[in-house]
Amino acid sequence: MSNQKAIKAELEWVRSNPKGRQAKNKARLQRFDELNSQEFQSRNETNEIYIPPGARLGDKVIEVAGLRKTFGDRLLFDEVNFVVPKGSIVGIIGANGMGKSTLFRILMDLETPDGGNVVVGDTVELGYVDQSRDDLDGSKTVWEEVSDGLDIIRIGSYEVASRSYVGRFNFKGSDQQKFVKDLSGGERNRLHLAKLLKQGANVLLLDEPTNDLDVETLRALEEALLAFPGSALVISHDRWFLDRIATHILAYEDDGSVVFHEGNYTDYEVDRRQRQGADAAVPSRVKHRRLK
Amino acid sequence: MAQYVYTMNRVGKIVPPKKEILKDISLSFFPGAKIGVLGLNGSGKSTLLKIMAGIDNEFNGDAKLADGIKVGYLAQEPQLNPEKDVRGNVEEGLQEAIDALAGLEKIYADYAEPDADFDALAKEQAKLEDIIQAKDAHNLETRLDIAANALRLPPWDADVGTLSGGEQRRVALARLLLSEPDMLLLDEPTNHLDAESVAWLEHFLEDFSGTVVAITHDRYFLDNAAGWILELDRGRGIPYEGNYSVWLEAKEKRLEQELPQGVEPKGHQGRIGVGQV
Numbered sequence: 001m002s003n004q005k006a007i008k009a010e011l012e013w014v015r016s017n018p019k020g021r022q023a024k025n026k027a028r029l030q031r032f033d034e035l036n037s038q039e040f041q042s043r044n045e046t047n048e049i050y051i052p053p054g055a056r057l058g059d060k061v062i063e064v065a066g067l068r069k070t071f072g073d074r075l076l077f078d079e080v081n082f083v084v085p086k087g088s089i090v091g092i093i094g095a096n097g098m099g100k101s102t103l104f105r106i107l108m109d110l111e112t113p114d115g116g117n118v119v120v121g122d123t124v125e126l127g128y129v130d131q132s133r134d135d136l137d138g139s140k141t142v143w144e145e146v147s148d149g150l151d152i153i154r155i156g157s158y159e160v161a162s163r164s165y166v167g168r169f170n171f172k173g174s175d176q177q178k179f180v181k182d183l184s185g186g187e188r189n190r191l192h193l194a195k196l197l198k199q200g201a202n203v204l205l206l207d208e209p210t211n212d213l214d215v216e217t218l219r220a221l222e223e224a225l226l227a228f229p230g231s232a233l234v235i236s237h238d239r240w241f242l243d244r245i246a247t248h249i250l251a252y253e254d255d256g257s258v259v260f261h262e263g264n265y266t267d268y269e270v271d272r273r274q275r276q277g278a279d280a281a282v283p284s285r286v287k288h289r290r291l292k
Numbered sequence: 293m294a295q296y297v298y299t300m301n302r303v304g305k306i307v308p309p310k311k312e313i314l315k316d317i318s319l320s321f322f323p324g325a326k327i328g329v330l331g332l333n334g335s336g337k338s339t340l341l342k343i344m345a346g347i348d349n350e351f352n353g354d355a356k357l358a359d360g361i362k363v364g365y366l367a368q369e370p371q372l373n374p375e376k377d378v379r380g381n382v383e384e385g386l387q388e389a390i391d392a393l394a395g396l397e398k399i400y401a402d403y404a405e406p407d408a409d410f411d412a413l414a415k416e417q418a419k420l421e422d423i424i425q426a427k428d429a430h431n432l433e434t435r436l437d438i439a440a441n442a443l444r445l446p447p448w449d450a451d452v453g454t455l456s457g458g459e460q461r462r463v464a465l466a467r468l469l470l471s472e473p474d475m476l477l478l479d480e481p482t483n484h485l486d487a488e489s490v491a492w493l494e495h496f497l498e499d500f501s502g503t504v505v506a507i508t509h510d511r512y513f514l515d516n517a518a519g520w521i522l523e524l525d526r527g528r529g530i531p532y533e534g535n536y537s538v539w540l541e542a543k544e545k546r547l548e549q550e551l552p553q554g555v556e557p558k559g560h561q562g563r564i565g566v567g568q569v
Contacts, residue, residue, distance in 0.1 A: 003547070004544070004547045004548075007540060007543060007544050007547065008544065010540060011537075011540055011541065011544060014537045014540065093486065093487050093488075094486060095444050095486045095488070095489075096444070096458060096484070096486060184333040184334065185333075186333050187333065211483070212483075213509060214330075214331075214332055214333060214509055215330060215509050215511060216332065218509060218511075236487075237482070237485060237486045237487045237490060238487075238509075238510065238511075239487050239490065239491065239510075239512050240510070240511035240512050240515075242487070265487065269491075281492075282438065282441055282442050282492060283441060283442055283444060283486075283488040283489050283492060284441045284444070285440060285441050285444055285445060286444055
């Protein structure tokens with residue numbers, strides 16, 4: 001049972017120490033070729049959630065230098081610098097309203113920065129799952145919403161039976177016949193993922209995919225991301241989720257700076273406390289820097 | 293203090309047309325227990341909390357709150373007072389302390405009246421001073437600031453009608469935590485909080501001396517702060533003593549024994565929570 005497999009993997013993680021956890025996340029970067037192998041992918045296709053792989057990802061993924069964005073008379077962020085390595089999973093954290101979603105919109109070319117550079121590698125196919133789940137059509141069934149009524153759908157470069165694809169997002173049997181308007185928040189979230197990941201991407205931009213999910217689905221999403229042969233940037237507030245998957249953390253800190261850290265959330269927190277001292281224990285109200 | 297802060301005896305809930313969302317739940321809650329509630333969507337978690345909060349009275353069986361126990365409940369979509377700004381709403385959580393401070397000011401003024409009854413005033417003064425002491429009322433400003441920062445509240449003078457859903461929830465949570473009830477019932481308290489605020493809330497609840505019953509998917513909270521997991525499965529309530537890791541171990545064992553398809557877990561009677569008796 002795929003559920004049991006995911007529980008075993010989580011228990012193994014629970015029993016390991018912080019060092020072991022770090023090493024495991026890091027190993028993902030070295031094992032990138034293995035993740036890409038047909039054999040590895042077919043072993044994971046039966047996972048509760050399975051994200052279809054896109055084309056093979058090259059070495060250059062995303063490079064951001066000196067990025068700056070203002071909003072009215074407020075400075076949202078400035079001097080944002082990071083390089084996303086091949087195979088990495090970057091957890092993005094910070095208080096609401098600091099510009100995390102704006103970064104995604106800039107990477108997707110939906111918004112223009114006020115300064116700095118973004119370079120996206122030639123092999124990169126971005127898959128963007130935004131936060132708005134309003135574009136789902138309430139009058140359609142789950143299956144219709146994803147498949148457009150087609151029995152066979154195209155995922156990137158290959159074809160798959162649409163019912164099997166929808167099933168990979170944990171919509172089993174009669175669940176696929178449920179009307180979108182009757183879905184819970186967590187189910188809408190999964191449907192949204194299924195619909196948007198259909199395009200077959202090798203770099204995912206996921207904006208708060210962990211909201212409203214129960215622990216079973218969170219665990220399944222973790223397994224899906226760990227098996228995904230690409231890179232992912234994931235905005236999330238779920239510390240456990242971030243600790244399980246993240247190879248890097250991009251943190252919007254309270255003073256307005258954006259820090260890129262190699263390691264998972266816990267590792268980042270240790271580093272932050274060393275940098276900021278005792279004050280770091282309590283968060284502070286968001287104060288946007290004003291432009292002169 | 294009572295042996296249990298709350299007891300449920302064979303509580304069930306049926307919603308029309310005939311869906312039994314809670315079945316035969318019998319549980320007794322110890323004072324000071326920290327309980328995480330887990331279960332799939334639609335397993336009746338919010339309904340259970342509404343019954344415990346005394347908001348849903350349409351259920352079968354008996355449920356009883358111990359005498360003198362003050363309950364604080366955070367709904368999924370909490371209501372704020374639209375007449376007041378952010379600060380006014382949060383201050384409602386400290387109303388008793390604020391009233392005591394104002395009352396004391398009035399007494400000081402009354403002493404100066406020519407026909408003042410000094411005995412009566414002194415008696416009233418002592419009463420108010422006790423409340424001020426117990427409620428730490430001299431530190432109101434500091435406590436308001438700590439809560440506002442930790443939960444990243446919008447500016448004090450913001451009109452609550454203009455706030456986002458997430459901001460409204462954070463204001464309601466601050467108001468609730470400052471009111472220091474004996475039993476906190478929290479329906480998804482970590483939704484709309486960022487990682488740092490969740491970490492702060494986790495420590496706050498760990499240190500909180502009252503009972504906490506929280507519906508949450510935050511596994512660090514369930515692992516670090518919870519002493520019990522109450523799993524709702526097809527209407528039944530199954531208590532586990534231990535944190536998330538312990539519950540996960542138990543779950544794996546349960547799956548290994550593989551309950552045949554369609555067999556429902558048995559109902560449980562349980563006492564939940566490690567007592568601070």
